[in-house]
Amino acid sequence: MTEIVVIARLVPDLVEELEIAPSGKALDRSWLRLIINEFDNHAIEQAIIIKERSGAKVTVISPDAEGVEDMLYSSAAKGADRLIKLTGLDEEKKPTNKSLAQSLAGLIKEINPDLILTGVQANDDLTGDLGPQVADLLDMPYVGYISGVSLEGSTAKALKEYPGGLLAEMEISLPAALGIQASEEPPRYVAISKVRQMMSTANIEEISAGELDTEGEFTIERMYLPEAAEKAEMLEGSEEEIAAQLTSVLEDLGLL
């Protein structure tokens, strides 16, 4: 049976206000609302699509974080077979991706998958992507920016995106790790009732991450909010007033 491992993570919701910790060198994580990394959600979807098409066992692994159980149960509701929560992480300090990659590689080696899928990028990613690092540690090829995968024997056929809509159809020898940009079909929604049902039937395995390094190898001198060189001229007032102002802007531009 084809084994697929998906690495999925929760990341800060960037629509919220982001704050910098008193150290001035890290994000204040205590206030962050976490959501699934969008591209990881696509990776889960792509794994389920492959499973539905040609059969596979799908394992979703996620580092512990507030809300991770919900994410894992909802993956199970979509069709994931095995759920693993990586525990023992420091709540305050984010481990370096490299140490997280080492820990994950150890765990994934045991599973011995044909395919590792992960999001092409995490929105808060301060470090290198996890996918390529895990791939290197397991001596697998890595290809990112993928928007569709099918398996044919010992080869993955994957579409890699280039700017402007150009695609390259890649042939990648398995086992391999792919960074998913978009799944073939938009990620499905699952009914809350189905997720609830998983809470009582599915099992989340807890596996310790072991000792993880939280010190980066280079020094962050300073973390700060961007100073906008020229901030937009804000149109103020009621919606009616703003609509009128915008309309006259459009007139001035000669667009009406």
Next chain:
Amino acid sequence: MTQDIYVVIEHIQGKVSDISYIMTAAAKDLAQHEGGEVVGILLGSNVSHLKDNLALDRVILGEHPDLKDFSSDAWKRTLLAVFAEYSPRAVFFGNTTIGSDLSSSIAAHQDCPIINHCIKISDQGLVTSQICGGKIMTDSQLSEKTTLISMIPGGYKPEEGQGGPPRDVVEFPVPDLSDLKVKVAQYIEPDTSDVDISQEKVLVAVGRGIQTEDNIELAQELADLLGGTLCASRPVIDQGWLPTSRLVGKSGKSVKPDLYLSLGISGATEHLEGITGSKTIVAVNSDPDAPIFDVAKYGIEVDLFDLIDPLLEKIEAAKGG
């Protein structure tokens, strides 16, 4: 270790990508602080002429039939050999479909650090990065080891890295590339049957703030009234609400309309990459901190659904009158 700053030159279908010039400009700044030279690594097949317009001191040229198309496996093997030979102070990669397949993987392999999302080298020689979709900046120092840097556009103009030709060209013996695990089977060209948004004068752009597929119609009405075309950010396209031909940004198209009216788009760096050529950007977003306001000429901080109806009315009135 040398003090030289290396740049992995990217090219697609015979053309040097803008990011290569941008990285060259950044490498020049960094080399000034580190006291080294700027060295380009140019891999491919029959690509020697691509070096001519790059403001590099030196080029390391690796040519091989299997380097013709980008294969992360072939490029990684070759780059590892180059780094083993020359031991650079720092190496720039694009935060692109090519560079990102290499940089983190090489960082893991070499056990060296990687600084992501670099947009600029600061006056102090620090690596300035833009993270969290453009909402947070960091200044970082190179580590003691060779440091990899993954670069996004925005901080340098491509012209700043143009010049050349480089003083020296060093032909590098490409290592064994047999049994490649990653190969290109074919390229699939984009569908050109839809409108070409890069040529449109008026664009109404919708982002995740539009919330549902049904709401697209509202934005379409506004676009129609303005004689414009609808386009979108990536999440809208990935949901299948508009065709891929309407995608604006890094993986889509760069546009240059007279008016870019964005509705519910946050302004992530990957999106902004595609709109810098716009004459006038108007941004509607309910989040006062949305990075799109940093590039817009006019900003409107309201719920877009409260604005569209009055706006349609006012525009109709203005057109009728």
